[in-house]
Amino acid sequence: MMTEAKDHGAWLVDTHAHLDFPELFGDLDGVFERCRAAGVAVVVTIGIDEKTSRMAIELSRRYSHVYATVGLHPHGARRLSDRDADAFVHLASEPKVVALGEMGLDYYRDRQPRPVQRACLEQQLELAVRCDKPAVFHIREAHEDFLKIVTPYAGRLRPSVLHCFSGDWATALRCLDLGFYLSIPGTVTYKNAQEQQRVVRMAPLDRLLVETDAPYLTPVPFRGRPNEPSYVRYTAEKIAELRGCSFEEVAWATTRNAERVFGWGKDRGAQG
Numbered sequence: 001m002m003t004e005a006k007d008h009g010a011w012l013v014d015t016h017a018h019l020d021f022p023e024l025f026g027d028l029d030g031v032f033e034r035c036r037a038a039g040v041a042v043v044v045t046i047g048i049d050e051k052t053s054r055m056a057i058e059l060s061r062r063y064s065h066v067y068a069t070v071g072l073h074p075h076g077a078r079r080l081s082d083r084d085a086d087a088f089v090h091l092a093s094e095p096k097v098v099a100l101g102e103m104g105l106d107y108y109r110d111r112q113p114r115p116v117q118r119a120c121l122e123q124q125l126e127l128a129v130r131c132d133k134p135a136v137f138h139i140r141e142a143h144e145d146f147l148k149i150v151t152p153y154a155g156r157l158r159p160s161v162l163h164c165f166s167g168d169w170a171t172a173l174r175c176l177d178l179g180f181y182l183s184i185p186g187t188v189t190y191k192n193a194q195e196q197q198r199v200v201r202m203a204p205l206d207r208l209l210v211e212t213d214a215p216y217l218t219p220v221p222f223r224g225r226p227n228e229p230s231y232v233r234y235t236a237e238k239i240a241e242l243r244g245c246s247f248e249e250v251a252w253a254t255t256r257n258a259e260r261v262f263g264w265g266k267d268r269g270a271q272g
């Protein structure tokens with residue numbers, strides 16, 4: 001499937017989807033068929049706790065074009081025991097696990113106490129360093145605290161990803177200074193997404209990624225339905241429109257960026 005989608009020429013990577021969620025898992029064949037038609041050749045499926053991390057790995061074993069991440073989402077944040085930490089390190093050693101996460105701070109939903117979210121993020125940053133893998137960050141209304149926590153890690157941590165980047169341009173600049181990548185979701189197609197659109201126009205193209213966060217955040221024109229990886233195409237098209245360049249240029253750059261961050265090219269030879 002990967003090869004066929006790549007034959008389209010300009011192909012895309014959905015760098016953040018939850019393939020194990022029922023909306024997608026119930027029809028994976030259809031989901032991948034529509035990926036192929038849309039030129040989406042690779043999907044990174046994301047773990048949000050130990051169970052879903054194991055499912056992500058299972059999917060990456062089953063499908064050659066699927067890669068996985070393992071981590072603990074801020075909604076489920078807790079102080080990790082040594083046993084928890086060892087379990088994540090063990091899972092991260094699987095050959096198709098390309099990052100730790102999603103990890104982070106969510107002060108919008110505040111499902112867990114903020115000090116616990118911060119501690120859990122810090123513990124997972126240690127794990128990312130220990131595993132020598134990038135991190136995938138979920139940060140909502142918490143960029144100041146995030147930057148405070150992450151800055152001391154910047155020299156040791158592989159270039160990492162702010163998924164669904166929702167900060168303003170000033171915040172984007174600080175994240176770019178730390179060597180991070182900004183992953184742009186389907187919300188950039190919404191009329192009220194002016195600040196996100198500004199970030200997309202101003203940021204260097206070699207630091208942008210595209211994602212769906214499927215089944216959430218469905219782009220226009222499918223807003224209101226469950227999202228799925230093939231729709232990442234609408235996000236890439238919107239980015240091309242905003243930057244005044246071609247779709248092919250956006251596809252080529254974001255796909256190269258994803259390869260660089262997640263290392264499924266040649267520089268991490270262990271991966272099949």
Ligand SMILES: [Zn+2]
Nearest residue numbers: 102138163164
């Ligand atoms: Zn998230």
Ligand SMILES: [Zn+2]
Nearest residue numbers: 016046102213
């Ligand atoms: Zn997610």
